[in-house]
Amino acid sequence: MTESVSPYTDRRQRHAADMMGMYLFLGTEIMLFGGLFAAMALTRLQHPAEYVAHSRELHLWIGAWNTVILLTSSLFAALAVHAAREGAGRAAARWLGATAAFGLGFLALKATEYTLEFREGLLPVTGGDGALSEPVQRLFMHLYLVSTGLHAVHLTIGICVVTGLAWRLRRAESARAIPVEITGLYWHLIDVVWVFLYPVLYLAR
Amino acid sequence: MSVTRLLVLTWAALLLLLALTVAASFLLVGPPSLAAGIGIAAAKAALIFWVFMHLREDTGLLRVVAIAAFAWLGILFALGGLAYLG
């Protein structure tokens, strides 16, 4: 096998390239979710009254608490980046651990919410759709399930990456900041997606 | 201002905006409600990008890269919306 050769001449160049690559990747995530937001916007445009009525059936306060949890996890991620930049590997690992824990908390609350909706007959899945009476309601709940589900998948990947990074840094005296920064950027973007999903799905009035 | 202080303040501002958007959902209906929801979400996203994601320290190039996708989504919504509304 050929030895891979570094295309970089110095570290700063590499850092700049990594950051730019990550932001471009985040751009693709924004466009991916953008397609879903377009579908939601069109549904609201074509069925305004029904859209609002079905938005009211969601658990507004569970969504609000989950927003609090996710925003707080983002703060921890930002603190982890700060610690890593200061060269404090172990502190970074602790903040990353807290980030992942809050991420898990979000998923747990989200799962509770899905369970409630299932019992109420609002989830468009076999056995859980008893209360879905009209097509737009089913469409709305489908869009809700697909978009929050895709968000949860991204969050799960985020939790795995953050946990792995925290594990690697757990005994580090110093830390290379780049992996923490890149991971942090991903985590914040998942947060941003939720920041838009929340009003669009839960707060339509 | 120390970095930690700035981060915590930003977090507090985000929570405040969350409270605002929830309150707005009880007070407003129709297009104003939609405008408030999207507007406040945009403000929160801007704070996250600017402080948490360090766009405030980054070069102009990186800022352009970071917001390009939002601009492109704007194209999708503007021209797509026109096709439905016009």
Place this chain on the structure above:
Amino acid sequence: MSTTAEPPAETEEERVSYFRSGTSLRSWLLTTDHKRIAILYLLSITFFFFVGGLAAALVRADLMTPAPDLMTNEGYNRAFSLHGIIMVWFFLIPSIPNTFGNFLIPLMIGARDVAFPRLNLLSWYIYMAGGLFALATLVLGGVDTGWTFYTPLSSMYANGSVVLVATAVFVTGFSSILTGLNFIVTIHKLRCPGMTWGRLPLFIWSHYATSIILVLATPVLAITLALIAAERLFGLGVFNPALGGDPLLFQHLFWFYSHPAVYIMVLPALGVISELVAASARKPVFGYEFVAGSSIAIAVIGFLVWGHHMFVSGQSVYASAIFSFLSLVVAVPSGIKVYNWTATLWKGHIALDPPFLFAMGFIGLFVVGGLTGLVLTMLAVDVHVHDTYFVVAHFHYIMVGGTVSAFFGALHFWWPKITGRLYPLAWGRVAALLIFIGFNLTFFPQFLLGYMGMPRRYHVYPPEFQVLNVLSSSGAGVLGAAYLLPFVYLLWSLRNGAPAGPNPWGATGLEWTVASPPPEHNFAEIPEVTRPPYDYEIERHDA
């Protein structure tokens, strides 16, 4: 440049080239060398080119007669769908960027590799995984939706393996995204000292523009295909009016990707032609800044025109008028390129070598394809020729006449660089000429057919259309043979061609300063650029 009777011995350059840096299969499958990855892509897309070409041959054979005698209706639908899907996503979109782009971008900007070499390899594996899904679809009987997957046909009525082929395109989309991301970062961050934006080869500018589209448009296609799959599997309803959805949303999302995707296919070709024209004329490119800027303009404006695919879909007429206007606007930067190439050739010292002939063929076909695009942009005319062979002929002039000609032009221009060997020029000239003739014979009759009212995607047609259809099918025979011809003499040259030396065309550009084939790490020392691009000034004064 001539070839010798005896196969020449291996040169010293070849012994230290990227080609010999490892000979095991493992050394190829685990390589992170952008040049080797380019070769992997070259082999893979060539394979898919023949799969898609075979489907096209079936279609053209069936259209020889007005009666449906070769295939069933269902079989015909599957053949043209497969042809479109394979050709668009598994040949045209990766064709020039992933082979020549991968090979040349680091060499042209004076870098040792792309910014993320391992991501580059991963991109190839993702492409191959998508390709396997596509082949699985083929084995399982294919799909009958056309390459456009329009709802509600694809989401509710089609019987084929829609979910499987959507997965294939979805997966291969991520390969596009990673390649685009890699190129953007590489061009921004890895230019060697002195390689300013104003000195970048135009090939680089056009790949930069292409990469912007790859990164920003492909994710929208991904989510749209995912929604189609969800619609089929779970009855999502988002494209189903009976469930409150809207099938038109699919067209908006699909063309938001797929119109820019046309520029993904043609922009790299435009970059290749700029290089070929300058090297053939031995002159600096006329209006370099405008040719470079027009690539970016095409990429950006290309996102604003998707509604011109939907003039008869029932979208707002005001939107149609605006889309029509913007589609006229996007022709301006394309026109700038053609005029500037022409001005570059003026008083140039032109040798009738294969790269020049391919470039000339490209320009002619691109102009015809582009001008008929303007015809289609006119709202009233489009209603008349919508979904006819006029449209089919138009986009084949751009995508096949344009992009595939440029692909072969690039192959003939950089083959000596990639392999270190010269091929027989006379045969290259024959191939360029045959491709041009075969192409026009195949597709020009389709303009007439379309204007007379023959709809696309039908294999039964009135007998009065038969003459033109037979002309088109025989042209396809010529074209097929012309595409096969280069494979014979290029493969022959691998063993029997004379060593090329670093710069057989006397061209400018950093890729011509290294040995042919290039050494494993491109540059022993990172070069420094001190001269403007296409610096052919000296030759001009000598003459």
